[in-house]
Amino acid sequence: MKQPIIETSSVTKTYRSAGNSVTAVDSVSFAIYPGEFVALVGPSGSGKTTMLAMLAALLEPSEGEICIDGHLISKLSESERVKFRRQNIGFTFQSNNLLPYLTVLENVELMLRLNGYYGINARQRAINSLVRLGLEDRLHNLPNQLSGGQRQRVAIARSMIHNPSVILADEPTANLDTERAYQVTQLFADLVHENNRAGIMVTHDLRMCKYVDRIIQIEDGKIVADLKTRQEIDALISCA
Amino acid sequence: MKLAFFLAFQEVWRNRGRFLLFSLVIALITTLVLFIAALSEGLALANKEYLEKINAQLLVFQKNVDLSAAVSRLSLSKINDIRRVEGVAAVGPIGFSNGVMVFSDGREDLNVSLIGIEAGKPGAPPVIVGKSFVIDRGLQVVIDKNVADRTGVQIGERIVIKTIQGTKEEFYQLEVIGITDKRQYLYQPSIFLPYRTWEQIRPQMTSGLQLVETISNVIAIQVNPDADPTIVADRIRAQVNDVDVANIVTAYKAIPGYQVQQDTLNTQSGFTLLIGVLVIGGFFQIQMLQKVPQIGVLKAIGVSNFIVAAAVVSQIILVTTFGVAIGSLISLGLALGIPSSVPIIFNGSSVLIAVGTLLLIGPLGGLVSVRLAVTVEPLIALGLSS
Numbered sequence: 255m256k257q258p259i260i261e262t263s264s265v266t267k268t269y270r271s272a273g274n275s276v277t278a279v280d281s282v283s284f285a286i287y288p289g290e291f292v293a294l295v296g297p298s299g300s301g302k303t304t305m306l307a308m309l310a311a312l313l314e315p316s317e318g319e320i321c322i323d324g325h326l327i328s329k330l331s332e333s334e335r336v337k338f339r340r341q342n343i344g345f346t347f348q349s350n351n352l353l354p355y356l357t358v359l360e361n362v363e364l365m366l367r368l369n370g371y372y373g374i375n376a377r378q379r380a381i382n383s384l385v386r387l388g389l390e391d392r393l394h395n396l397p398n399q400l401s402g403g404q405r406q407r408v409a410i411a412r413s414m415i416h417n418p419s420v421i422l423a424d425e426p427t428a429n430l431d432t433e434r435a436y437q438v439t440q441l442f443a444d445l446v447h448e449n450n451r452a453g454i455m456v457t458h459d460l461r462m463c464k465y466v467d468r469i470i471q472i473e474d475g476k477i478v479a480d481l482k483t484r485q486e487i488d489a490l491i492s493c494a
Numbered sequence: 495m496k497l498a499f500f501l502a503f504q505e506v507w508r509n510r511g512r513f514l515l516f517s518l519v520i521a522l523i524t525t526l527v528l529f530i531a532a533l534s535e536g537l538a539l540a541n542k543e544y545l546e547k548i549n550a551q552l553l554v555f556q557k558n559v560d561l562s563a564a565v566s567r568l569s570l571s572k573i574n575d576i577r578r579v580e581g582v583a584a585v586g587p588i589g590f591s592n593g594v595m596v597f598s599d600g601r602e603d604l605n606v607s608l609i610g611i612e613a614g615k616p617g618a619p620p621v622i623v624g625k626s627f628v629i630d631r632g633l634q635v636v637i638d639k640n641v642a643d644r645t646g647v648q649i650g651e652r653i654v655i656k657t658i659q660g661t662k663e664e665f666y667q668l669e670v671i672g673i674t675d676k677r678q679y680l681y682q683p684s685i686f687l688p689y690r691t692w693e694q695i696r697p698q699m700t701s702g703l704q705l706v707e708t709i710s711n712v713i714a715i716q717v718n719p720d721a722d723p724t725i726v727a728d729r730i731r732a733q734v735n736d737v738d739v740a741n742i743v744t745a746y747k748a749i750p751g752y753q754v755q756q757d758t759l760n761t762q763s764g765f766t767l768l769i770g771v772l773v774i775g776g777f778f779q780i781q782m783l784q785k786v787p788q789i790g791v792l793k794a795i796g797v798s799n800f801i802v803a804a805a806v807v808s809q810i811i812l813v814t815t816f817g818v819a820i821g822s823l824i825s826l827g828l829a830l831g832i833p834s835s836v837p838i839i840f841n842g843s844s845v846l847i848a849v850g851t852l853l854l855i856g857p858l859g860g861l862v863s864v865r866l867a868v869t870v871e872p873l874i875a876l877g878l879s880s
Contacts, residue, residue: 303876303877306876307873307876310794312794312872312873312876313873333798336793336796336797336798337796338796339794339795339796340795340796340797341796343795343796345791345794345795345875347791347794347875347876348877349787350787350788350790350791350875351791353501353505353788353791353792354508354788355504355505355507355508355509356504356508360504364795365795367496367497367500368497368795368796368797372496396508412795424875424876424877
């Protein structure tokens, strides 16, 4: 029996300010297994980004536990969380993904340098990864010389180069046209499957769920649907 | 640290136009600070050079004149009283006045300090070329190197000094027998004369005034090697009537206008450094505000606060050092083209202090941006905030 890479149990996040409290995530429990690419979907304000932030150890749950690859996130100190993110999480964001003053190759290498890998081997690994994503002729370009789709592919390469156990993507296709958005999502799915990682993509665009293995639908902080079969997934997409 | 420096350097290199422009701003501030420091040094030296180099530890002034050599009048009988004080090794009267060196061959006239001294006594400068006079009379003079450099006068040449006697201009022909090192006094190059000769040619209110008793402005004192100058000064005050005693530093600081001038220039220098701190701080703060989303992403992917702060500090040090280096070179270049009459002196220690301070103000000014960088929340990368 495969062990889940991500396991959440009754995770709740409540924001409190000036006597008011808002529950963004309400008692959410799920498990994600190696090789599983999951879409976290829901309308704006449903709590999906807050959930992603907690999975990335950027936010602490108000209640409940998150366990990733054997690490109980709530037990980690601040510096351990930074180290945990550096080693175990691959992140792709909606925008501002790449450092504008580093070349494509340097941006990807950054994750290796951050984890203490320098030298020719690290460079070759980054080159191989970019070649795999069809960016071999863009290695020495700066991000502002790339299209939006190319930039996201570089960000994907960076998120995977250090072999993290979890890949998180926050609306990675939001700034792309439909065709490029499909390409990026398919790329994500392929890499998650090939490398046997756990992948979570937050999106509000159900069309992008074409390549995922599972959809967790959140509304008002609660899971309202957890679709695991192809039929269920396709049925939801067709409603979009 | 390696990663921090890599990030700092790459950002500077890939935006070198912007950072070069900012380095030039730092270079201009550096040039300004160095020139103010050099001017301060030059003006101070032009005022005090003779006193600073004098071969004495103490100077005696008339009492109640605020250590002003121009106002002080001491009868030469005081010399005998002072000589008898325990710890005094040698004494020498010094008289200060002004004159004009005039030329008939087209060279420009030169205002000079006329300093009357006794041969071989405290106050007499060492001669580096030629010889010194050996008697207190005679029409022989020693000029300082400033006079030689500015007029081209050489040993053996006869010079003409003009002074005002009563209401008339009088001209005195004197022979240059020696040259001493640079010894300006009150912004003027100096000519050293035998004391009696100085008395005769110094400007006087009444022409042909017959003095009842010879007077000097100050008396220079060498103390015995084993004596404490402070104790000797106290003894002189106690044993000799109507005199005040000061060490050399106190004496030149008491030159009218000296302290005010130095304070003014130091204030200017301080304000320039303050402007430097604000300009550097402002630049890096604005830049940091523009980079907040990038820093959020860096932190979200696992870059520690230490690396972020070290990258910002490395960048500030890199840009400031480059700017200060360019500014120092500009100052050096400009200094070579400045006429020798402008009192600018790049003294090693004052330049080092100025450069050191400028290198410190970079990180100091950038502290605010470092603080901002450290407080950026990684949640910003996800469009959230705490």
